[in-house]
Amino acid sequence: MKVAIPDTLVLDRDRAVLVYRVACEALVNATKHSSAQSAGIRIRQSGQVTEITVDDDGSGFDPQQQRREGDFGLRILGDTTRQASGLHIRSAPGSGTSIRATLGGDLAG
Structure with a gap:
C-alpha cells in the first residue's frame, strides 16, 4: 500500500x-x-480544503449501475460527504477504482 500524507x-x-x-x-x-492487489491513499490540503483519494487496482465496477440491495457503504459515504463538497467515484469494469472526497469550508455547519 502506498500512503502519501503531508x-x-x-x-x-x-x-x-x-x-x-x-x-x-x-x-x-x-x-x-x-x-x-494494491491500493493507495493520498491526502492533500490547501487552506480550508482537504482532499483524500483512495485508488485500487481491483476489478472495478460501473458507478452508474444500480448497486445491489444491501450495498450501502458508498451511498452512505456519498450522503455523508455531500455537505462537505462531495464524493467522486471513477471506475470501470477491469480498471480499478478511484474514490475522491473533497472536504471544504466549515464542516460543522
Whole structure:
C-alpha cells in the first residue's frame, strides 16, 4: 500500500472523521469486492480544503449501475460527504477504482 500524507496535515475533528470514513470504506470495498492487489491513499490540503483519494487496482465496477440491495457503504459515504463538497467515484469494469472526497469550508455547519 502506498500512503502519501503531508507532514503539515491539520484536521479538525469533523474533517478527521470524514477522512477516516472515506479511507475505511474505500479500503473495505477494495478488499471485499474488487480482488485488488494494491491500493493507495493520498491526502492533500490547501487552506480550508482537504482532499483524500483512495485508488485500487481491483476489478472495478460501473458507478452508474444500480448497486445491489444491501450495498450501502458508498451511498452512505456519498450522503455523508455531500455537505462537505462531495464524493467522486471513477471506475470501470477491469480498471480499478478511484474514490475522491473533497472536504471544504466549515464542516460543522
